[in-house]
Amino acid sequence: MALARFVARTSVAFAFSSAALVAQDLRPSALPEVIEATCADCHRGADAEGGFDIGQLATGDPTAWLAATIHVRDRVASREMPPEDFGALDDEEFAAILAWSEARLAALDALDLPPGSVTVRRLSRFEYDNTVRDLFGLTPEASASFPAENLGYGFDNVGSALTLSTLHLEKYLDAAQEVAELVVECAHDAPRVRRIFGAKLNPTRGRGIPAGDAQRLITAGTLETWIASLRPGRYELEVLASGDQAGDEPVEMRVRTDGGLDRTVHVKSVRGDVETHRFALDLTERSLRVRVSFLNDYYDPKFKDPKRRDRNLIVEGLVLHGPLLPEVAVATEWLRRADPGESASVDVRSRALARAVARRVWRQRVAPAADARRLARVYRSAHRAAQARDAEAGGRAAADAALTAMLAYSLGSPRFLFRIEGAPTAGTRKLAGEEIASRLSYFLWSSAPDEALLADARELTDPLMVRAAAARMLEDPRAARLATGFAAQWLELRNLAMLQPDPDKFPAATPELRAAMRRETELVFDAVLRERRPVLDLVDADFTFVNAPLADHYGIEWPGADARGAAATPEGWVRVPALRPGGVLGHASVLTLTSNPTRTSPVKRGLWILDNLLDAPPPPPAPGDDSFADEAALHSAQSMREQLAQHRRDPACAVCHVRMDGLGLSLEGFDAVGRSRVVADGTPIDTRGVLPGGRKIEGLEGVRDALRDDARQVVRALARRLFVYAVGRDTTDADRLALERMVRRMMEERPAVTVRDLILGIVELDAFWRADPVTTKEVR
């Protein structure tokens, strides 16, 4: 062994001193001694540990040794290998292996590997909602009842995982019909009106006496009703009331709805002379409970004026207008512009509208004649049917029915629901401009291309043009969906909604607060993207955002409450200097979603960092090994540390836990919902951790510094995830090589690679703008 080491070292010195020679020596058969000496004991032959055989580094198949080289580099770089009980590498050996792998990967640049294939992608719920919102101005709720997506590789837009079953289709058709009807209704600027007569309200308290269509409350009490089948959005509620006035004060009426409206008003009019009280509502649910209460009952038979002895509230009725959707009129400008109007023949009108719908809803720059014909045919036959049904129906009613049918069809069609990229070809081909436009818009906006992008689509045929278009698109407000779509999945923020922190221990962690946690991180991601900040800022930003509940949670004074109050956005968020070091690592979001319901989990936190920020997740534990013996004892943070230490004494566990635990334990200064703590259950918190290779870190700063020192890997990790999200499939070897190349080039140019750089780099990659050859995989 000593000799082997010696040999290894000399070879290292050689490799180090003359990189050029090493580069020449990348022939598959030549493995440097340091690899042999370090890896061969365990990783050689058919029964190699972990299924990794260094023989793979030396095969004739470049794709195999490409993957193996990346494997070696990543395992060594993360100090996962060699395992501790084997003996650590010294700095020289470590550097040599990294240098050798990097050189080898660089030499593979010329390698032309086949790109992977993308399956046609069904729109995810997120994409569906955004597309409907952008096309029609409808707020994104259409997908609320759709089944949850099957995630693939951590994302909801991976084509092969997006299966479709009957339940999906039913919901799609329902939504298509609903959206089409709303669009056509709103086009006439006539929001739905629902009227409920007072007599139909249910008295839940006090005595209500129907009086014709109205209802009179003769004692203090409450009338209530439920209005179902609503669509979230803005509403106006009118309460029509009058009073039997008595005593010294007017009738007091309180109007409440769930979702926050609670107003008390005076009803001054006398019976028969109805007054209308209007309230604006923002509805987030699909139903609405309205309660109208009479507060100040009064009865004095001796009052001097006999007409003013008995005070009652008379509720004539409720009128609910809405949803008020002025956005629809704005968003559907494209549809109105395409409409030649009522003076045109049905035939002409159907064809003009069909072209527009194909272009925008089906994302076809120029609709194939057959497609436009199909749309027009649906329009005409619905028009005929409407007229046949009701001969008196005016031209407009029939036109509405026809447009509704055509839109419903366009939205139910696979041409809308799937992102389809042209006909298959035998070899790799460049995507057509409109296909690129669609890829770009779904990557950056999670939505369909808009008119401007479609207009430019013909030019989107080379990487530079694609890059330029992407750069423009990133300036658009819709690019914020990279934060809510990509980042919220990459960092697992979307899971916050379904977490169940123990309400006894963490009463503050309400759904609202958890939504705010998620938003904070999204806003930081969005700012890092828009302000062209380095990737590393995600874990090292000097700013963050808070709203009032979150400020409270962090224990700081709400900064938006000052007299000027100008800092707060309309949504109630304020940008503030970072409250903690470590960017998103110190966000309540990340700290909460990596905790168990009752306690923190250093292991989950460590795993989260390795998986998402370093793209180097350790393998899952063997069955039965993924928990601790004594849950009760774990409530003490100190004993958790001990248990983890115990766990690491088993070499089989240590190999992974040594990587997770050090990171996770350093974050113990934050509880399971992300609040700072120095003591837990009477024990002072210890935030020290040891990383593989023996590096000692402490606290959030320590984790941040470790990541900062591993900047290249953080950049690579983000690049790979962005790629999966952009292209909708896992990375192949070819993709990994391309990404390696891209990141290396970027870091050479400027070490502080930005999130924006990565996005623009990815849209330039072959895989993004070329279609892949048809795979001949068997499909059942």
Place this chain on the structure above:
Amino acid sequence: MTRFAALRRQAMSRRAVLRGAGCTLALPWLDAMRVGLSSPRPGATPRRAVFVFQPNGMSMPDWIPKQEGTRYEMPFLLEPLAAHRKRVLVASGLALDGGRAKGDGPGDHARASASFLTGAHPRKTAGDDIENGVSVDQVAAQALGDATPFRSLELGMEPGRSAGRCDSGYSCAYTRNISWSSPTTPVAKETDPRELFRRLFGDPEALHDAERTRALRAQRRSLLDAVRADAKALSRDLGPEDRGKLDEYLTSVRSVEERLARAEASEAEFEDGDSGARIELPDALRPEAGGLAFVERLQLMYELITLALTTDSTRIVTFMLGNAGSNRTYRWIGAPGGHHNLSHHRGDAHKVEQIRKINRFHCEQFALFCDRLAAHALEDGDLLGHTMVLFGSGLADGNRHRHEDLPILIAGGDQMKRPLPTGRHVRQAKETPLANLYLSMLERLGVKADTFADSTRKLF
């Protein structure tokens, strides 16, 4: 003149009136609601099956009776079923070989759910080339489904996580679906009881109104015609893998069409008579019930399953009480830890106790479901007697991820022709495939099948 009187005189379209009516539940639309499909059609009593999946295994010492045969003592978890004892078959010793790693490494939870009704070994993938087997409920649905508006219903309690990975390199398709209509197509499940009610019994706004119902159907039909033509045209232009996706779409189009046709057919049958059953909206589903707690939602789902069966809307149902590896907390019964975390108790008494509580809770709820089915009388017995209700988990001991000696029982079906040997605890030889039991169930359902998945023979 009051403003309201003026309002009232405004012309309101018929549609708006209906909308107004349908939207305010103050009006008794649901009480008056009539569903054409009601008691089963004349002839043989329909045969039915329900499959209930519980994630994270079971506390086995509390499940497996010590004795075999009819005179076994009911352990803690089976106690709630005491009232139905004679109608329950506890089938021990069954195994899901497909759930085992077979060199694929960790991911037992995903494999447990994926194999539960398919008996297959799912292909390990986080996204590409998802492949499992066809599930037993779907085999039955294909054979029996023609008779009812819904060939089958797939239901669950949890939509599933919306970011990250589901289980150790397995796609979420495996952890959140137990029904598979083809090896590559998981059947998505409904998790919202309100949506389920709407799906079963239609658009509330159209209930009063046969004309409108017809119009809606006609509208849906022409929409289906149009999109099918589209899908077919598209499909011609695509490569094989993409065509597979379009096939899923076309299959779904066909199935919605069939459903429309079957709904119409069953209504026609009842057109003259007044034999339509009255459907009551469960109180908890009325919007005034507000947000629903887990227990309420669970009971509602069971109630709606009962309703779906009594109205003969379907004869095959699958129900996931949680997705594989669910980490739901059950605080109200004294189990504040996450279910999955707790299942890896390693013998820790504090955790075991919580797991027992969770398991017991679900057994109790299941027993209540059996009560509901038994309370529904049929001409020749009751609904439970004509429904085989399977309850169990794809893992035995969640702590150790065992795929053999599974906790499986079948309640009901005891009034069917040649019923399963209920009223006893039967222990099979080790490694008897669970698929053998499925084969027996298929036979009782009248489905011709010589084998299913890894079955070796019929069990009973």
